Every structure is written in C-alpha cells, then in structure tokens.
Amino acid sequence: MQSHPYLLDIRGLTTSFAVADRTISAVNGVTLRMHSGETLAVVGESGSGKSTLALSVLKLVQKPGTIQAECIRCHGKDLLNMSERAMRSVRGKDIAMVFQDPATAFHPMMPLGKQLMETVRTGTRKEKKQRVLEMLMRVGLPDPERQLRSYAHTLSGGMLQRVMIAMALLNRPQLLIADEPTTALDVTVQANIIGLLRDLKRQFHMGILFISHDLGVVAQFADQVAVMRRGNIVEYGSTEKIFYHPEHPYTRHLLQMAPRLGSELPSPVEIDRHA
Numbered sequence: 001m002q003s004h005p006y007l008l009d010i011r012g013l014t015t016s017f018a019v020a021d022r023t024i025s026a027v028n029g030v031t032l033r034m035h036s037g038e039t040l041a042v043v044g045e046s047g048s049g050k051s052t053l054a055l056s057v058l059k060l061v062q063k064p065g066t067i068q069a070e071c072i073r074c075h076g077k078d079l080l081n082m083s084e085r086a087m088r089s090v091r092g093k094d095i096a097m098v099f100q101d102p103a104t105a106f107h108p109m110m111p112l113g114k115q116l117m118e119t120v121r122t123g124t125r126k127e128k129k130q131r132v133l134e135m136l137m138r139v140g141l142p143d144p145e146r147q148l149r150s151y152a153h154t155l156s157g158g159m160l161q162r163v164m165i166a167m168a169l170l171n172r173p174q175l176l177i178a179d180e181p182t183t184a185l186d187v188t189v190q191a192n193i194i195g196l197l198r199d200l201k202r203q204f205h206m207g208i209l210f211i212s213h214d215l216g217v218v219a220q221f222a223d224q225v226a227v228m229r230r231g232n233i234v235e236y237g238s239t240e241k242i243f244y245h246p247e248h249p250y251t252r253h254l255l256q257m258a259p260r261l262g263s264e265l266p267s268p269v270e271i272d273r274h275a
C-alpha cells in the first residue's frame, strides 16, 4: 500500500450554502495539511468558516451545505469519496471531535458511564468498563468509579469537558478535532484543559485540529497556525512565524485585537524546544 505522509490532507475544499437567492462559500478553496502528532490551529473571527471547515472534514455539514474538493484524506483514507456508511466508522474511530459546549454532547437522563461504554466499539462489558475507567483517569477526573453513575448536569463545565475529551479518545483516534473546546470555560479551567490536551496529544501521538478565535489560547500549544477570514486561509505557517513575523494585514489585526496575548506568548526559545 502507498504510504501517505500526511495525517490530514485537504486540498481545494469549498463548502457552500445556497440560501435564498445566493450562495455563500463558508469555506472557499482551502488547502491544509498536517502530520501525526501535530497541532494545527485554525483561527479567525466569528463567521470566518472555522466550524464549517471542521464539519466538512467529517462530512457532517448540514443541508443545504455542499462540499467540493480535490482531496480530503485522513492517513491516506479518501474521505471525500467515501460512502456515508463508511464515514460512520471513520467518525469516532479515526477522527473524533469535541465541541464548545460539553452539556450538549451527553444525554441528560442517562448516566455518563453508560454513554461512555456505548462509545467503546469492541470488547466485553467488563473490558469496556475498564477502558472507560482508565480513560477517565487519564483525563484527570477524580473518583471515576463514582462518576460512571453520575449525570451530566451534576458535573462542572470543566469536569464535563474532561469527560467529553475522554469519550472522544476512547477509540484512540489519530485525529482529534477540537472546536472552541475551552471557550465556555473560565480562564483557569481553560488553561487546565489546554494542558490536558497537550499531554494527551503526546501520550497518544495524535494530531489535533484546534479551532479557536482566541490567539492567546492558540499561542500556548499550536505547532502550526492557519488564519482564516471569510472562508479563505489568508496566512498559514508555524506558530513562531504567525506570532512573530505575521505577513498578512488581517493576521496583524487579529494579533493587535488579542487582549491577553502579551503574557501568553511562548518565548522563541520555548517554541524551539517544542519543535
């Protein structure tokens, strides 16, 4: 079999919505590539097309949206031409996603443990439970055995976000898509979740496609950054390049607008160390 150098290889992706008398290209000819073990952040203001890009990779764009591309591949798998049935096995297994609001990811009336165990694709009941407990420990959830019997509303936003991350990782995806995973959390909890994602990325050697409007958060852990504006990638490069040598006026504008950035920018030395 031919080997594929990229974990994710998107070329010429356009996602359009026909609304009333016109067509909006929410994503407009986007080309992006990422390697295993890499974090690629897609940054841009609200409405720039970030979530649509993420949903396009999973082919979860809702009607009337349509996707056109030259190529969407994950570890060589041709997602673009894949049937819906085959895509269902890619979702969760090869690529998993976490969202901004963990409360919407869980059924409010079902214990968390049951929902997590239903996500595990293989093994006996006992093995599934073991796997869930192990993953809950890895995401730093205190007293995981007890949490199996809890309901979503009894956990804080940060704890529930940890559970959603655990659920996403249960089938060991190679790619995690995280769409604004810390936006709804307060700053301290945000930092904890970012730290957790950074650790998990290393442990599992997975790639993270990280969607955010917050350059302060992106500066903390992205390897590559793609700046998105009105459906287009206007600048794309290493975190160091984007933050220290931005070329596009829109990137400079975003950097100027970022309120907390000064204290959170990694030093160039730190960037080198993580390279």
Ligand SMILES: Nc1ncnc2c1ncn2[C@@H]1O[C@H](COP(=O)(O)OP(=O)(O)OP(=O)(O)O)[C@@H](O)[C@H]1O
Pocket: 017, 019, 024, 025, 026, 044, 045, 046, 047, 048, 049, 050, 051, 052, 053, 062, 063, 064, 065, 213
């Ligand atoms: N289902 C839909 N029908 C029509 N237009 C849509 C639909 N989904 C997204 N769009 C349009 O696509 C554009 C990009 O939206 P998208 O949600 O991808 O942006 P975003 O950068 O993720 O913003 P936010 O951070 O606010 O979610 C917007 O102009 C939006 O109106």
